[in-house]
Amino acid sequence: MKWEVVIGLEVHVQLNTVSKIFSGASTAFGAEPNTQASLVELALPGVLPVLNKAVVEKAIRLGLALDATINQKNVFARKNYFYPDLPKGYQISQMELPIVEHGKLNILVGDEEKSIRVTRAHMEEDAGKSLHEDFHGMTGIDLNRAGTPLLEVVSEPDMRSAEEAVAYAKALHTLVTWLGICDGNMQEGSFRVDANVSVRPFGQAEFGTRREVKNLNSFRFLEQAIKYETQWQIETIEDGGKVQQATVLFDPDSGETRMMRSKEDAHDYRYFPDPDLLPVRISDEQIARVRSEMPELPAQMKARFVDAFGVTPYDAAVLTGSRALATYFEAVATASGQGKLAANWLGGDVAARLNREGKDIAELPIDAERLSGLLVRIADGTLSNKLAKQVFDAMWDSGLSADVIIERDGLKQVSDVGAIEKMVEEVLAANPKAVEEFRAGKEKALNALAGQVMKASKGKANPAQVQEILKQKLA
Amino acid sequence: MIHATLKQLSQQLADKQVSAVELATEYLQRIDALNPQLNAFITVDRDKTLLEAAAADARRAAGSAGLLTGAPIAHKDIFCQQGWKTSCGSKMLDNFISPYDAHVIEQCQAAGLVTLGRANMDEFAMGSSNENSYYGAVKNPWDLAAIPGGSSGGSAAAVAARLAPVATATDTGGSIRQPASHCGVTGIKPTYGVVSRFGMVAYASSLDQGGVMAQTAEDCALMLNVIAGFDERDSTSLERAKEDYSRELSQPLAGLRVGLPREYFADGLAADVGRIIDNAVSELKKLGAEVVDISLPNTQLSIPAYYVIAPAEASANLSRFDGVRYGHRASEYKDLVDMYEKSRAEGFGSEVKRRIMVGTYVLSHGYYDAYYIKAQKIRRLIADDFKAAFAGCDVILGPVAPTAAFNLGEKSGDPVQMYLSDIYTLSVNLAGLPAMSVPAGFSDNGRPVGLQIIGNYFSEAKMLNVAHQFQQVTDWHSKAPAL
Numbered sequence: 041m042k043w044e045v046v047i048g049l050e051v052h053v054q055l056n057t058v059s060k061i062f063s064g065a066s067t068a069f070g071a072e073p074n075t076q077a078s079l080v081e082l083a084l085p086g087v088l089p090v091l092n093k094a095v096v097e098k099a100i101r102l103g104l105a106l107d108a109t110i111n112q113k114n115v116f117a118r119k120n121y122f123y124p125d126l127p128k129g130y131q132i133s134q135m136e137l138p139i140v141e142h143g144k145l146n147i148l149v150g151d152e153e154k155s156i157r158v159t160r161a162h163m164e165e166d167a168g169k170s171l172h173e174d175f176h177g178m179t180g181i182d183l184n185r186a187g188t189p190l191l192e193v194v195s196e197p198d199m200r201s202a203e204e205a206v207a208y209a210k211a212l213h214t215l216v217t218w219l220g221i222c223d224g225n226m227q228e229g230s231f232r233v234d235a236n237v238s239v240r241p242f243g244q245a246e247f248g249t250r251r252e253v254k255n256l257n258s259f260r261f262l263e264q265a266i267k268y269e270t271q272w273q274i275e276t277i278e279d280g281g282k283v284q285q286a287t288v289l290f291d292p293d294s295g296e297t298r299m300m301r302s303k304e305d306a307h308d309y310r311y312f313p314d315p316d317l318l319p320v321r322i323s324d325e326q327i328a329r330v331r332s333e334m335p336e337l338p339a340q341m342k343a344r345f346v347d348a349f350g351v352t353p354y355d356a357a358v359l360t361g362s363r364a365l366a367t368y369f370e371a372v373a374t375a376s377g378q379g380k381l382a383a384n385w386l387g388g389d390v391a392a393r394l395n396r397e398g399k400d401i402a403e404l405p406i407d408a409e410r411l412s413g414l415l416v417r418i419a420d421g422t423l424s425n426k427l428a429k430q431v432f433d434a435m436w437d438s439g440l441s442a443d444v445i446i447e448r449d450g451l452k453q454v455s456d457v458g459a460i461e462k463m464v465e466e467v468l469a470a471n472p473k474a475v476e477e478f479r480a481g482k483e484k485a486l487n488a489l490a491g492q493v494m495k496a497s498k499g500k501a502n503p504a505q506v507q508e509i510l511k512q513k514l515a
Numbered sequence: 516m517i518h519a520t521l522k523q524l525s526q527q528l529a530d531k532q533v534s535a536v537e538l539a540t541e542y543l544q545r546i547d548a549l550n551p552q553l554n555a556f557i558t559v560d561r562d563k564t565l566l567e568a569a570a571a572d573a574r575r576a577a578g579s580a581g582l583l584t585g586a587p588i589a590h591k592d593i594f595c596q597q598g599w600k601t602s603c604g605s606k607m608l609d610n611f612i613s614p615y616d617a618h619v620i621e622q623c624q625a626a627g628l629v630t631l632g633r634a635n636m637d638e639f640a641m642g643s644s645n646e647n648s649y650y651g652a653v654k655n656p657w658d659l660a661a662i663p664g665g666s667s668g669g670s671a672a673a674v675a676a677r678l679a680p681v682a683t684a685t686d687t688g689g690s691i692r693q694p695a696s697h698c699g700v701t702g703i704k705p706t707y708g709v710v711s712r713f714g715m716v717a718y719a720s721s722l723d724q725g726g727v728m729a730q731t732a733e734d735c736a737l738m739l740n741v742i743a744g745f746d747e748r749d750s751t752s753l754e755r756a757k758e759d760y761s762r763e764l765s766q767p768l769a770g771l772r773v774g775l776p777r778e779y780f781a782d783g784l785a786a787d788v789g790r791i792i793d794n795a796v797s798e799l800k801k802l803g804a805e806v807v808d809i810s811l812p813n814t815q816l817s818i819p820a821y822y823v824i825a826p827a828e829a830s831a832n833l834s835r836f837d838g839v840r841y842g843h844r845a846s847e848y849k850d851l852v853d854m855y856e857k858s859r860a861e862g863f864g865s866e867v868k869r870r871i872m873v874g875t876y877v878l879s880h881g882y883y884d885a886y887y888i889k890a891q892k893i894r895r896l897i898a899d900d901f902k903a904a905f906a907g908c909d910v911i912l913g914p915v916a917p918t919a920a921f922n923l924g925e926k927s928g929d930p931v932q933m934y935l936s937d938i939y940t941l942s943v944n945l946a947g948l949p950a951m952s953v954p955a956g957f958s959d960n961g962r963p964v965g966l967q968i969i970g971n972y973f974s975e976a977k978m979l980n981v982a983h984q985f986q987q988v989t990d991w992h993s994k995a996p997a998l
Contacts, residue, residue: 079614085711090749122855129835315721362994
């Protein structure tokens with residue numbers, strides 16, 4: 041039987057506010073345990089939450105970017121459960137009236153664009169951490185993370201493959217970092233994904249029973265977990281079993297998922313509106329102001345890159361993978377007038393070297409002006425591709441401009457017909473065997489001869505001219 | 516001196532007839548002598564009190580004193596106070612020394628009021644008789660066999676027995692007005708949001724409101740000037756201009772429209788209490804008030820609505836008492852769940868457990884709409900009743916409780932009977948309105964009975980005016996029990 045997987049994602053986006061969602065305590069990562077827990081995070085008797093307004097602003101930002109409805113009255117609710125790293129015994133979250141609803145996010149898988157519906161995004165506080173490793177027979181509680189603001193972004197079950205799910209997660213990751221509301225650091229837990237996965241016979245309208253894979257903190261784990269889970273569910277059904285609703289954990293070491301709790305163990309969270317917090321009211325003016333402060337969004341920029349610089353939709357998508365890359369590309373493309381060339385270089389040599397050195401586009405040692413200087417020299421024929429790579433590497437290491445390096449190292453491409461003709465004649469004279477083979481119909485011999493000419497020119501001869509003159513002389 | 520009002524004491528302090536240390540010493544002696552039989556205080560700390568008093572004298576000497584600097588006060592054990600045990604009447608917090616001050620405490624400290632001690636109360640403010648305290652019941656100073664009322668029974672008994680001239684208190688369903696009525700003192704519960712809840716241990720957050728008790732309405736006004744006002748640490752605190760609650764005290768009452776809700780004078784009201792309220796109304800009429808017949812038709816529904824909403828909120832508010840970070844933790848347990856269960860089973864008393872159970876139940880999946888949502892709708896109806904009533908009157912008068920103080924142990928085995936006695940006080944909290952209890956006479960068995968004055972939102976100054984004028988022509992408020 042042919043099976044179809046159905047996936048919906050819940051993403052916890054940690055907002056990069058200076059202080060916590062309901063207190064003035066710092067949100068900085070990595071401090072000594074419990075040094076960033078105020079009276080509020082400790083949940084002492086009598087303390088009260090006060091909403092950090094920056095959290096609302098950031099949520100509105102995301103809502104606008106997702107083309108969603110901003111609920112101008114939204115309500116915090118208490119989600120009740122006991123756990124030592126949840127000091128109040130309830131998490132302040134949003135239930136019936138979240139701040140953001142009915143959005144959408146477009147993804148590109150292969151050449152196909154697809155729109156994924158975003159059900160809602162709501163504000164909530166993070167819990168602390170339970171540290172089981174460092175204490176013998178005891179559990180340590182670190183409340184530094186407690187009260188860190190989160191936006192939980194919930195999608196509709198609109199994805200039909202692990203690739204689509206990863207594309208959605210990546211697009212959302214790009215968006216929240218692009219908007220400057222999240223640092224995007226997945227290792228530190230700033231962007232955590234839960235995947236709801238179910239399978240159904242292809243063509244069946246009803247959804248199968250879903251299992252939720254919790255807390256995936258890399259795109260690779262997300263993909264592995266969904267693929268494993270999909271296969272496990274198909275095999276379970278094909279073996280005559282039934283998938284039971286459950287929450288599962290993904291073990292990156294084994295690549296498998298394992299049961300955390302079944303539906304029977306599910307909590308009754310007893311949500312009710314938090315009486316300590318008034319409903320959040322958002323005015324038309326506030327929405328208009330946040331809108332006016334928004335940067336150009338990836339989707340708009342992508343369309344503009346295709347129009348203005350003639351790059352392919354695929355390249356435009358890659359270039360708008362981060363705001364830093366997009367901004368850099370636009371600067372290079374505009375300064376050099378070479379959009380396609382800029383796209384090729386950024387996707388090719390620049391990406392390769394960054395990758396090799398484990399660096400991010402923001403750490404690129406060649407600024408947009410210098411790179412555009414290099415591209416201009418390629419476009420005007422001064423540099424062959426091969427020479428350009430040599431110049432690029434020199435630029436990376438030296439901080440000098442392309443022109444200075446070309447001059448210093450004498451790397452100008454030779455396009456002087458007379459000089460090339462002279463070299464061709466010498467090569468032909470020195471390689472009678474190859475000349476004979478070519479004349480006997482062996483086309484490959486031409487390349488060997490061209491290679492000899494290039495070598496004689498120390499790589500500086502214009503390769504196109506070399507080919508042309510060789511053909512003339514051999515004709 | 517111990518019968519002096521706050522106003523009189525502040526005058527004596529200003530005139531240097533007495534020092535803060537002398538005053539504190541005198542009250543501490545009286546507490547030492549009488550508290551063993553009344554049990555109005557959970558904690559008394561002579562050294563701390565005298566230090567505060569000395570500091571107040573220093574402020575007086577330095578010329579930086581305020582009106583009330585050096586005057587003594589008792590604080591209900593629900594307000595977190597730095598360095599003091601803040602038990603909230605519970606074993607759960609018997610070991611909790613607060614590391615911070617509630618807003619109300621800060622304001623009192625800033626005014627230079629001297630803490631005499633921490634007043635007893637029903638555990639987590641849940642109760643109408645003060646029999647639910649881990650530290651034992653408070654006795655009514657007028658009759659040691661009677662309850663003092665609750666939950667602020669310690670505050671009321673302390674003021675009535677002249678163990679303190681004033682006391683802080685809180686009111687979630689009548690916890691200021693009912694003990695004030697039963698002990699014959701004046702108490703005010705302001706409009707919800709007027710006094711910050713920051714640092715006040717939460718029982719039912721949408722109903723809890725801090726207030727004060729004193730001998731007179733005038734003293735209540737002086738105290739409200741200290742503790743009321745916007746506090747950004749409480750999101751439900753109202754951002755309003757600071758006001759002087761004494762400003763209308765001496766206004767004549769001619770033309771005042773006084774509403775008498777039919778439902779407050781129907782079946783269930785004891786005859787002696789009814790007669791006392793009638794007499795009080797007559798006094799006000801003599802002062803020029805006009806009586807208006809009004810109706811608050813949903814009064815009966817306030818009991819079920821309150822006993823859904825308050826426990827629901829309490830069930831979440833009390834979850835933080837889990838034995839993990841502070842408070843009582845069972846000495847032996849086998850795992851995490853066992854630690855929670857044992858710590859909470861040992862730390863909470865039976866009424867607290869009952870309300871946590873009820874609250875958990877009404878919020879549960881499948882019951883939420885039928886209980887919690889329905890109760891919220893009733894709450895709206897009750898607020899609408901008052902809105903309609905206040906279209907035709909300036910204040911509403913009635914009894915505080917159906918009877919004078921009952922006997923200790925009389926209803927402690929029957930929670931429903933206990934809940935029913937809250938009939939005249941709960942609606943006010945559900946609507947968020949301000950209200951007072953003013954001493955108005957004595958029951959047939961010699962126990963005090965208070966007159967309830969309910970005001971419209973933010974009409975504290977008007978209510979205090981009515982109470983003060985009443986106290987100019989009556990002397991119920993200045994009567995003290997023989998001890």
